[in-house]
Each structure stands twice: as C-alpha cells, then as structure tokens.
Amino acid sequence: MAMLPETEELEIAPTLQKALELASARHKHLCPRQVLGARAAIAGAKALNLDVPRADKRLLVIVETDGCFVDGVEAVAGVSVGRRTLRVEDYGKMAATFVDVKTEQALRVAPQLDVREKSHRYAPEQARRYFAMLHGYQRMPDEELLTIQPVRLAQPVAAIVSRAAARAKCGMCGEEIINEREVETNGRALCRACAGGGYLVVHP
Ligand SMILES: [Zn+2]
Ligand SMILES: [Zn+2]
Structure with a gap:
C-alpha cells in the first residue's frame, strides 16, 4: 500500500488517501491507474464545484476505459454503473468526462501526455518505473x-440518462428495451442487437 509521506502538503491528499484505500481494498492492489482515476475525479469534481463522493445523481461520469x-x-x-451515474464508453483511453447534470457543464479530464516521464521527478527515491x-x-x-x-x-x-418509464418492444426479437435505447430501422423500432452493429451477432 502506497502511503503519502508525512510532509506531503497537497490539498487533495486526505481525499486521495481515503479514495486509494477504498479502491485498493476492492481491487486487492494499488496501482498507478487507480491513482490517475482518483486524481482525475478529485480534479473534475472540484472544477465543477461539486462535493464528492455524491449520494445524489447530480454528477454523471463518462469514463473512456474500464479497469483500474x-x-x-x-x-x-461515489458514482456507479448500477446507480446510472457512471457510463463506460470504451475507447481504451485513460480519461473521463465529468458532467454536472443540473447545468450540463461538462469537463473532460485526462492525464497529460508526458506524465509517465514526469513522475520520476516527483518520486526520485523510486528506482523502478512502476513505483515512480x-x-x-x-x-x-x-x-x-x-x-x-x-x-x-x-x-x-x-x-443519455433517459426516463425511468421509457419502454419499447423490439420489432424483431420482441424483447423489451428500456431507457430509449431502441433504433428506428425502416420504420421499425429495433434493439441495437437486431439493428446490427451491436457487440454480438444474433442472426448469424
Ligand atoms: Zn490496477
Ligand atoms: Zn431485438
């Protein structure tokens, strides 16, 4: 478990420390990507002027990868896929967009392109790249x-969020579609799988 040195005076330190304990407990390890995610979220919420972790649904986060x-x-x-406050658009990128649902203000937060190289300057005592x-x-x-x-x-x-009551029936497979995710195809409302271009092939 990585601990901040006692002398560390970063304003974000207590929040970061707590978040990293939480993330690493779930994860059984602490890794640089978790740290980046935590730092991005602290900065994103702060820039939006929203307190975190949130118990309400005012903050929507769209992450561009899955994983650590x-x-x-x-x-x-405090966002989650289950609470519908977190969405994954998997571009395989370490970035997230933080949205104030009330104002629609949106900020994309990503690590700078040279953070890997720069990290050595901030952890000169660490010889190994990973620990730096x-x-x-x-x-x-x-x-x-x-x-x-x-x-x-x-x-x-x-x-993006849609309405809880929204329901449709796919014109092809007959399954129910919630959250207005149906696609209009030749005048029929279809689920994304039947409309094609989904993650699976239902009619091979
Ligand atoms: Zn990890
Ligand atoms: Zn269908």
Missing part, C-alpha cells in the same frame, strides 16, 4: 498531471 482507472474514479466520486508512477502520480500537482478541457456532450444529458 475506473476504480479510482468510483472511489472518489505509483508515487509520482500521488504527488504531482494537477497542473503537471492533468488536462481539464471543457467539452459539449454530443447528446443532451436527458437523452
């Missing part, structure tokens, strides 16, 4: 670690 990074994000922000990242990512100031970029969502939040 997301554990860090969840531990800080693990410790360096905990110590680097946001300005060195992250880019925070205002973005506009391609779909309004209302369409």
Whole structure:
C-alpha cells in the first residue's frame, strides 16, 4: 500500500488517501491507474464545484476505459454503473468526462501526455518505473498531471440518462428495451442487437 509521506502538503491528499484505500481494498492492489482515476475525479469534481463522493445523481461520469482507472474514479466520486451515474464508453483511453447534470457543464479530464516521464521527478527515491508512477502520480500537482478541457456532450444529458418509464418492444426479437435505447430501422423500432452493429451477432 502506497502511503503519502508525512510532509506531503497537497490539498487533495486526505481525499486521495481515503479514495486509494477504498479502491485498493476492492481491487486487492494499488496501482498507478487507480491513482490517475482518483486524481482525475478529485480534479473534475472540484472544477465543477461539486462535493464528492455524491449520494445524489447530480454528477454523471463518462469514463473512456474500464479497469483500474475506473476504480479510482468510483472511489472518489461515489458514482456507479448500477446507480446510472457512471457510463463506460470504451475507447481504451485513460480519461473521463465529468458532467454536472443540473447545468450540463461538462469537463473532460485526462492525464497529460508526458506524465509517465514526469513522475520520476516527483518520486526520485523510486528506482523502478512502476513505483515512480505509483508515487509520482500521488504527488504531482494537477497542473503537471492533468488536462481539464471543457467539452459539449454530443447528446443532451436527458437523452443519455433517459426516463425511468421509457419502454419499447423490439420489432424483431420482441424483447423489451428500456431507457430509449431502441433504433428506428425502416420504420421499425429495433434493439441495437437486431439493428446490427451491436457487440454480438444474433442472426448469424
Ligand atoms: Zn490496477
Ligand atoms: Zn431485438
């Protein structure tokens, strides 16, 4: 378990420390990606002026990968797929967009391109690259670690989240589709699998 040195004076340190304990307990290890996820979430929520972890659904987070990074994000922000406050758009990228559902303000937070190299400067006592990242990512100031970029969502939040009551029936397989995820195809409402281009082939 990586601990911050006593002398560490980063403002985010107590939140980060708590989040990393939580994330690593779930995960059975602490790794640099969890640290990045936690740091991104702390910075994203702060930039949106939202307290975390949240018990309500005001913060929506869209992560661009699955895995350890997301554990860090969840531990800080209190968001989850089950509560529908966390969505995975798997681009295989260590980045997340933080959305204030109330104002629709959206900020994409990603590590800077050279964080791996920079981490050595913040953890000079660590000879191994992995541990330099693990410790360096905990110590680097946001300005060195992250880019925070205002973005506009391609779909309004209302369409992303949809309504609890929304229900349709697929014109092909007959299964129920919730959250308005049906696709209009030749005048028929189809589920994404039947419409084609889904993650599986139902009609091989
Ligand atoms: Zn990991
Ligand atoms: Zn279908």
